[in-house]
Amino acid sequence: xxxxxxxxxxxxxxxxxxxxxxxxxxxxxxxxxxxxxxxxxxxxxxxxxxxxxxxxxxxxxxxxxxxxxxxxxxxxxxxxxxxxxxxxxxxxxxxxxxxxxxxxxxxxxxxxxxxxxxxxxxxxxxxxxxxxxxxxxxxxxxxxxxxxxxxxxxxxxxxxxxxxxxxxxxxxxxxxxxxxxxxxxxxxxxxxxxxxxxxxxxxxxxxxxxxxxxxxxxxxxxxxxxxxxxxxxxxxxxxxxxxxxxxxxxxxxxxxxxxxxxxxxxxxxxxxxxxxxxxxxxxxxxxxxxxxxxxxxxxxxxxxxxxxxxxxxxxxxxxxxxxxxxxxxxxxxxxxxxxxxxxxxxxxxxxxxxxxxxxxxxxxxxxxxxxxxxxxxxxxxxxxxxxxxxxxxxxxxxxxxxxxxxxxxxxxxxxxxxxxxxxxxxxxxxxx
Amino acid sequence: xxxxxxxxxxxxxxxxxxxxxxxxxxxxxxxxxxxxxxxxxxxxxxxxxxxxxxxxxxxxxxxxxxxxxxxxxxxxxxxxxxxxxxxxxxxxxxxxxxxxxxxxxxxxxxxxxxxxxxxxxxxxxxxxxxxxxxxxxxxxxxxxxxxxxxxxxxxxxxxxxxxxxxxxxxxxxxxxxxxxxxxxxxxxxxxxxxxxxxxxxxxxxxxxxxxxxxxxxxxxxxxxxxxxxxxxxxxxxxxxxxxxxxxx
Numbered sequence: 001x002x003x004x005x006x007x008x009x010x011x012x013x014x015x016x017x018x019x020x021x022x023x024x025x026x027x028x029x030x031x032x033x034x035x036x037x038x039x040x041x042x043x044x045x046x047x048x049x050x051x052x053x054x055x056x057x058x059x060x061x062x063x064x065x066x067x068x069x070x071x072x073x074x075x076x077x078x079x080x081x082x083x084x085x086x087x088x089x090x091x092x093x094x095x096x097x098x099x100x101x102x103x104x105x106x107x108x109x110x111x112x113x114x115x116x117x118x119x120x121x122x123x124x125x126x127x128x129x130x131x132x133x134x135x136x137x138x139x140x141x142x143x144x145x146x147x148x149x150x151x152x153x154x155x156x157x158x159x160x161x162x163x164x165x166x167x168x169x170x171x172x173x174x175x176x177x178x179x180x181x182x183x184x185x186x187x188x189x190x191x192x193x194x195x196x197x198x199x200x201x202x203x204x205x206x207x208x209x210x211x212x213x214x215x216x217x218x219x220x221x222x223x224x225x226x227x228x229x230x231x232x233x234x235x236x237x238x239x240x241x242x243x244x245x246x247x248x249x250x251x252x253x254x255x256x257x258x259x260x261x262x263x264x265x266x267x268x269x270x271x272x273x274x275x276x277x278x279x280x281x282x283x284x285x286x287x288x289x290x291x292x293x294x295x296x297x298x299x300x301x302x303x304x305x306x307x308x309x310x311x312x313x314x315x316x317x318x319x320x321x322x323x324x325x326x327x328x329x330x331x332x333x334x335x336x337x338x339x340x341x342x343x344x345x346x347x348x349x350x351x352x353x354x355x356x357x358x359x360x361x362x363x364x365x366x367x368x369x370x371x372x373x374x375x376x377x378x379x380x381x382x383x384x385x386x387x388x389x390x391x392x393x394x395x396x397x398x399x400x401x402x403x404x405x406x407x408x409x410x411x412x413x414x415x416x417x418x419x420x421x422x423x424x425x426x427x428x429x430x431x432x
Numbered sequence: 433x434x435x436x437x438x439x440x441x442x443x444x445x446x447x448x449x450x451x452x453x454x455x456x457x458x459x460x461x462x463x464x465x466x467x468x469x470x471x472x473x474x475x476x477x478x479x480x481x482x483x484x485x486x487x488x489x490x491x492x493x494x495x496x497x498x499x500x501x502x503x504x505x506x507x508x509x510x511x512x513x514x515x516x517x518x519x520x521x522x523x524x525x526x527x528x529x530x531x532x533x534x535x536x537x538x539x540x541x542x543x544x545x546x547x548x549x550x551x552x553x554x555x556x557x558x559x560x561x562x563x564x565x566x567x568x569x570x571x572x573x574x575x576x577x578x579x580x581x582x583x584x585x586x587x588x589x590x591x592x593x594x595x596x597x598x599x600x601x602x603x604x605x606x607x608x609x610x611x612x613x614x615x616x617x618x619x620x621x622x623x624x625x626x627x628x629x630x631x632x633x634x635x636x637x638x639x640x641x642x643x644x645x646x647x648x649x650x651x652x653x654x655x656x657x658x659x660x661x662x663x664x665x666x667x668x669x670x671x672x673x674x675x676x677x678x679x680x
Contacts (some may be wrong), residue, residue, distance in 0.1 A: 054498065055627065058505070058618070062617055062619070062620060065617065094619065095617050095620060096621045097620060
């Protein structure tokens with residue numbers, strides 16, 4: 001558990017010293033006490049920084065330029081047609097904006113989660129549909145990155161850096177989303193293979209993936225605990241028996257490819273098991289600590305877009321003789337949107353930073369995802385409100401934001417599941 | 433060898449209260465767009481194996497290093513940062529920069545200097561031409577197409593009347609115009625690789641160049657504010673107003 005005061009080396013003694021110094025110096029005048037306060041301030045700020053490194057700033061610049069110059073203009077037509085934005089994805093892959101987590105020995109850049117989040121926020125600003133298609137790669141790859149052996153990593157991560165391929169994370173089923181332990185897809189060992197049967201649903205990149213991370217139940221005993229009953233597999237998409245369903249028509253993020261997938265007597269070689277039989281649940285959940293901060297970053301990017309579009313409009317549109325931004329009702333809406341965006345950003349940055357430091361970040365990751373998902377929806381709605389009648393219309397960019405935002409409260413752990421996790425972590429800390 | 437310039441890309445330009453220049457504090461500095469095109473052309477020539485090495489040069493204070501890094505990330509091999517800061521930087525103009533470039537070109541034994549046709553902060557459009565003159569090299573300015581033909585450079589220039597094609601001998605100076613190419617993005621892997629490339633620090637004095645300016649800026653003014661007009665009722669009133677204003 002991480003203390004919120006971790007950044008000050010000696011919080012209490014610093015405060016005490018400052019206090020004593022203040023009292024002692026009171027007799028010698030206000031300037032002396034001000035000097036003492038500055039020394040204490042410097043000590044307490046020692047470890048904490050909001051500064052990005054030069055490299056992070058450069059990465060952010062490239063992602064920002066790409067998003068604003070290439071994604072933003074193309075997004076409305078992809079939203080209308082629902083066509084998979086492969087040209088944009090290919091471009092992002094060429095620029096190195098995708099697959100950042102892949103380790104260097106597999107041809108990747110071995111970026112941390114923080115760097116990935118910076119890039120994700122910028123891409124999401126352009127279009128969260130495009131960004132989700134890209135992000136699904138990270139989600140699919142994460143189990144292999146954290147649990148794959150060298151051969152598996154070289155084979156399945158290596159190929160992602162050689163050409164722009166997609167992968168997918170296959171866990172959710174029609175009957176089990178939040179309740180991962182309730183999945184029914186069965187994997188039965190037969191000789192050197194596992195035979196898989198079952199139904200998966202809402203799989204992002206389901207129809208475009210080159211391979212899937214699949215979670216299936218290997219222990220049929222209903223009394224077996226979740227931590228032993230499931231196994232993680234890598235499945236090549238062209239394996240006989242893998243049948244992607246139709247592309248689902250969703251409310252938002254329309255260009256992202258979401259499908260059901262049927263597994264009918266699919267044979268998986270035992271070399272494609274991650275770690276071993278029964279290790280699957282922990283791998284699937286472990287991936288989330290690293291993928292929730294980028295999802296939160298995506299939601300923040302959408303909220304930032306909503307804020308910028310609304311601000312621009314409010315400084316152009318006039319009513320009652322003034323720009324609408326000069327009416328307090330509107331400026332207060334913008335102020336609250338700004339508050340939410342800044343806080344969501346700080347939340348995902350903290351969650352990403354924690355996991356990059358090597359610490360368990362579940363608490364922060366859930367907070368970031370829950371908060372960012374909620375405020376993305378609020379900011380999108382407020383943006384439509386500020387646009388008024390125009391906001392409701394498809395010629396203006398904000399109604400798409402409202403439709404795109406909703407899924408952030410659902411996928412990657414629903415808003416309710418996040419609250420379950422946060423309360424459990426919080427109470428756990430408290431009881432210690 | 434070529435030179436990207438540090439330039440201003442401010443959201444809104446404001447004149448300093450003492451009217452000696454524009455406010456540069458807190459303004460994001462980035463590579464001059466025409467120089468970006470120059471960098472791209474140089475990298476393209478290297479990719480075609482027509483040039484051996486591309487060196488990015490910039491003159492200015494510490495922040496200039498970021499711009500050089502961008503050029504390295506685009507494909508330049510190494511960088512030279514000519515340090516000019518403070519008062520010297522405020523008065524640094526095309527003549528001093530050309531002297532620096534000429535000195536560097538001789539030192540590095542460069543065969544080609546490519547730079548942007550002009551910097552978008554001062555719009556001087558002088559550095560390329562002055563550099564060529566100081567070196568006594570031929571120049572191909574406002575280039576929209578550059579082709580290497582044996583030891584000569586064929587340059588298509590954008591001029592008022594259309595396009596002019598010239599052939600110049602190397603070594604030469606070329607200044608890039610808008611349609612020469614579309615600069616590439618620096619990809620993330622290239623940004624990381626660029627960190628390993630060297631940037632060397634040099635002072636103008638080391639090159640024997642005196643950066644003091646021969647020019648003194650007397651004042652800088654904003655363009656006159658557009659005054660609102662006045663409505664008049666009759667033609668008679670209009671004539672009276674025009675007479676009052678001394679216009680007729």
